[in-house]
Amino acid sequence: MVEKVKKTEAEWKEMLTPEQFQVTRKHGTERAFSGEYHDYKGTGVYKCVCCGNELFVSDTKYNSGTGWPSFWQPVKEDSVAYKTDISFFMKRTEVLCNACDAHLGHVFDDGPEPTGKRYCMNSVALKFEPQRIISSTVDQVS
Numbered sequence: 623m624v625e626k627v628k629k630t631e632a633e634w635k636e637m638l639t640p641e642q643f644q645v646t647r648k649h650g651t652e653r654a655f656s657g658e659y660h661d662y663k664g665t666g667v668y669k670c671v672c673c674g675n676e677l678f679v680s681d682t683k684y685n686s687g688t689g690w691p692s693f694w695q696p697v698k699e700d701s702v703a704y705k706t707d708i709s710f711f712m713k714r715t716e717v718l719c720n721a722c723d724a725h726l727g728h729v730f731d732d733g734p735e736p737t738g739k740r741y742c743m744n745s746v747a748l749k750f751e752p753q754r755i756i757s758s759t760v761d762q763v764s
Contacts, residue, residue: 624700627673627722638672645744646672646724649709649716654689657745661685666753667697668743675721677701677748678741686733686740691748693741694733702726702741717741 629637634647644650654660659668668678668691678693678701686692696702700720707716707728717726726747733740 624675624720627675629722634672639746642671642746645746646719646726649707649725650744651727652690652744652746657690659691659743659745659748659750660689662691662750664750664752667751668693668748669751670719670722670724670726671747671749672724673719673722674749675701675719677719677726678743684734686742688740688742690727690742691745692733693743694737694739696741704729717743719747 631647635643638646641652645652663680665680667676667680668683669676676697679697682693682695684692684694703718703720703723705716705718707714714728714730717729718724719726724747725744727741727743730740730742731738
């Protein structure tokens with residue numbers, strides 16, 4: 623079970639950039655192809671920019687052609703939460719950080735196997751932590 627992180631709006635505003643705050647706390651989105659991770663190919667873990675919760679690993683990232691980083695599954699099923707989003711005259715499934723309720727992006731049913739899912743995330747909502755493989759174990763790079 624994920625431990626919940628609670629902060630006031632003022633606390634979130636103080637710790638995040640204006641763009642991070644707009645996307646993660648106000649359910650905004652970044653422009654396609656503008657984010658740091660849309661075409662990034664590093665090995666490691668993508669974490670929530672707000673609380674550090676592990677969300678996705680680089681092995682599940684793929685190029686969806688949409689201009690946002692896309693993954694076919696979260697690192698753990700309870701890493702993310704889902705909510706129905708009916709904004710912009712369409713019905714979508716919003717993806718939230720399960721620890722702090724940060725808006726991350728949306729999930730769609732047009733992704734690759736084995737899940738058929740496309741987790742279309744905002745780069746600004748993510749923080750990449752590089753890792754390297756040593757003797758078939760994964761170690762964090764300091």
